[in-house]
Amino acid sequence: MMLRDAKLFQEWGFDLLKYDNCAVPFDSVIKEGMVGKFTRMAKALANVAKDAGKPQILFSICQWGREEPWLWARRLGHSWRTTDDINPSWGSVTDLLNRNSFYAWASDFYGHNDMDMLEVGNGQLTYDEAKSHFTAWALMKSPLVIGTHLQGASQETLEILKNREIIAINQDPIVGTSITPFRWGVNPDWTWNWTHPAQYWSGKSQNGTVFMLLNTLDKPADMTFTLTESPWIRAGRQYSIRDLWTHTDNGTTVRNFTAHAVPPHGVVALLLKDAGDEPEGTEPPCARPEWCMKEDGTRIDQ
Incomplete structure (x- = not known):
């Protein structure tokens, strides 16, 4: 049955x-756990592709996060x-963003966390909410499956879906990993909160360090971070700023950055x-003073 279906899909x-x-059939019929159910089709797709001498069909495993597929599904499919x-x-x-923040590390070139289809252009999402949704899904390397009716899509919807700079991060041919949180913001780090997920995120790309700042509040907010809170930033350096939504180069920043008046449920995406x-004489001698040592061997933070 599996092999016949796989051949049909290929043809x-x-x-x-x-x-x-x-x-799912009765246990007495299938006699498989979650991994076994998907292993059957994975093997069928691989065998059909090999026999036909063609690339294998991409295998999207849809079992809603049961049994932690981010731990095992990459051996069977391309997304889960x-x-x-x-x-x-x-x-x-x-x-969904809150839940995925705790296993964002699992996405790489060998497979991707699938956060489900994009709802940009659907329901009552505001323009800023839709931008935040698209940004998070793209920078977390989720498959970008459009879930709205394109013929009736508004210009705002099309503007979001066609943001080439955001899509370029999602499709980066050199770096396959997701952005991950470096600070939760509203809540203490590692807090599970489905209404106020992590707000400060960063990750690598082939062209620089990506940052996502998410305002989960119902009012505008200034959002500030120290650059070296991200593990991908070097100390003692200054950085040029590219805004991936305004598509502008916004000068350089040293040590800290503040995004002013981020809209309610809005997002800032930076490269x-x-x-x-950094300029000589920048004080204090360390942007993050913890365990920063003077020449005499004493700490400046004590």
Whole structure:
């Protein structure tokens, strides 16, 4: 059965199979756990591709995050759903973002956390909420499956979906890893909160360090961070700033950055590139004073 289906998918020219966990037969019929269910189809797709001498169909494993697929699914498929279904509301976006923040590390070139389809252009999402949704999904390297009716899409919806600078991070051919939180912001770090997930994120790209600042509040907010809070930033250097939504180069920053008046449920997406040594005489001698040592061997933070 599996091999016959796989051959049909190959003959029909499909390039992706989303294989859902719905309608599972009785245990006495299938006699498999979650891994075994998907292993059958994975083997069938691989065998059909080998026999036909063609690339394997992309295998999207859809089992809603049961049994922690980010730990095992990369051996079988190319992406794996990590949560229950999304819906076009801000609460759903923050819920899924919160959950995925704790296993964002699992996305790389060998497979991707699938945070479900994009709801940009659907429901009651505001323009800023839709931007935040698209930014988070793209920079976390989730598959970008458009879930709205394009013929009736507004210009704002198309503007979001066609942001080439954001998409370029998602499709980076050199760096496959996701952005991850470096500070939760509203909550203490590592706090599970489906309404107020992590706010400060960073990650690598082939062209610099990516930052995502997410305002989960219902009012505008200034958002400030020290550059070296990100593990991908070097100390003692200044960085040029590229805004991935305004598509502007915004000078350079030294040590700290503040995004002013980020809209409610809004986002700031930045690409920072090393622009050389920071100016001589910049004080204090360390941007983060903990265990910063004077020449005489004493700490400046005590």
